[in-house]
Amino acid sequence: MDNLLDDFKNAWKRPNNALPQIIIINIVIFLVLAVLNIFGKIMGVEVVSNFVYDQFTIPPLFSDFLMRPWTLITYAFAHSLHSIFHILFNMLVLYWFGKLIVEYLGNQKLINLYVMGALAGGLLYLFVYNLIPYYIERSNFPGMVGASAAVYAITVAAATLLPNYTFYLMFLGPVKIKYIAGFYILISFLGTVGGNAGGNIAHLGGAFMGYLYIKQLQSGNDWGLWIGGIMRFFKSLFIKQPKIKVTHKRSNKSSRNSSSKTSSNTGTAQNIADQAEIDAILDKISQSGYESLSKEEKQKLFNASKKS
Structure with missing residues (x-):
């Protein structure tokens, strides 16, 4: 209560x-x-x-x-x-x-x-x-x-x-x-x-x-x-978005670009893998029910729901 x-x-x-x-x-x-x-x-x-x-x-x-x-x-x-x-x-x-x-x-x-x-x-x-x-x-x-x-x-x-x-x-x-x-x-x-x-x-x-x-x-x-x-469109009409200040530095530019691309690719691959795992868990729930999930699967589904 x-x-x-x-x-x-x-x-x-x-x-x-x-x-x-x-x-x-x-x-x-x-x-x-x-x-x-x-x-x-x-x-x-x-x-x-x-x-x-x-x-x-x-x-x-x-x-x-x-x-x-x-x-x-x-x-x-x-x-x-x-x-x-x-x-x-x-x-x-x-x-x-x-x-x-x-x-x-x-x-x-x-x-x-x-x-x-x-x-x-x-x-x-x-x-x-x-x-x-x-x-x-x-x-x-x-x-x-x-x-x-x-x-x-x-x-x-x-x-x-x-x-x-x-x-x-x-x-x-x-x-x-x-x-x-x-x-x-x-x-x-x-x-x-x-x-x-x-x-x-x-x-x-x-x-x-x-x-x-x-x-x-x-x-x-x-x-x-x-x-x-x-919803995001109407919210943007009433909530002022913060301005992003962009700065540039010459040193190690190529190194940073390479690192950024690697990080971006890694993050994208991780997101795809995570989504595939969540889809598999949802399929398992549909077929066998929530009780069939392991403790780790329940935790992953809970963490994913908080990000939605």
């Missing part, structure tokens, strides 16, 4: 601390929207609070979506105001499974999964409600909110990476996370024709993205590199 509280107390003081930051952003947005909703009803200006809420609600029809396309990502940071359990459940699952992703793959991979899971869930939701007759007939609702698609991506990603990792659940005892993820997917599939059909369809889209992301990562392809690039 102390570690959890410490994570959130220092959420903005520590570098590479995306998990508590994402959770805090979700909570703050929920509270702001809830307060606006209350004052809107009390003061008789619900049109204002509803307008703000709509900016976080992804509509089912393309014609409405084109009027506010940003909702393809903002919907993943808002939750239903009718029940606190919607955000509570999402944030708990995000914390439990997100800790695994951060520990074994690093901070940036968690961000990648959250964003790509939200995009995949939102796109599948739009596809279904605009191309499948059964859902087109049932598209007369305001829209969808919730981080569930992003959370499902992280949950399934963790279960794909570490299928035999065990959580101890109340009343059930030790359960491998691959079974927990499988249960979530089954429940969502059964709900695709229920009252929350749109949300459950988005869950499946996020889950599929989580699986694909890890499989591609194990093959050496990081589908989320563009997300890190966008």
Whole structure:
């Protein structure tokens, strides 16, 4: 409990601390929207609070979506105001499974999964409600909110990476996370024709993205590199980069150049060797589970996750 509280107390003081930051952003947005909703009803200006809420609600029809396309990502940071359990459940699952992703793959991979899971869930939701007759007939609702698609991506990603990792659940005892993820997917599939059909369809889209992301990562392809690039671009707009002072010396110039090239080549070769070793460890986890790793392999994977 102390570690959890410490994570959130220092959420903005520590570098590479995306998990508590994402959770805090979700909570703050929920509270702001809830307060606006209350004052809107009390003061008789619900049109204002509803307008703000709509900016976080992804509509089912393309014609409405084109009027506010940003909702393809903002919907993943808002939750239903009718029940606190919607955000509570999402944030708990995000914390439990997100800790695994951060520990074994690093901070940036968690961000990648959250964003790509939200995009995949939102796109599948739009596809279904605009191309499948059964859902087109049932598209007369305001829209969808919730981080569930992003959370499902992280949950399934963790279960794909570490299928035999065990959580101890109340009343059930030790359960491998691959079974927990499988249960979530089954429940969502059964709900695709229920009252929350749109949300459950988005869950499946996020889950599929989580699986694909890890499989591609194990093959050496990081589908989320563009997300890190966008983040670095916007960060560069607000954070002033230090100027680098370059000096030149004539003495032993050729010797230093030769030494530098040798060092660079050695470093490049070492990086390639390290990446190949990490890929082999991830393959072993996928096939036999995390418990099959030796102590040295676990340490190498942990060290690699801290560099990500």
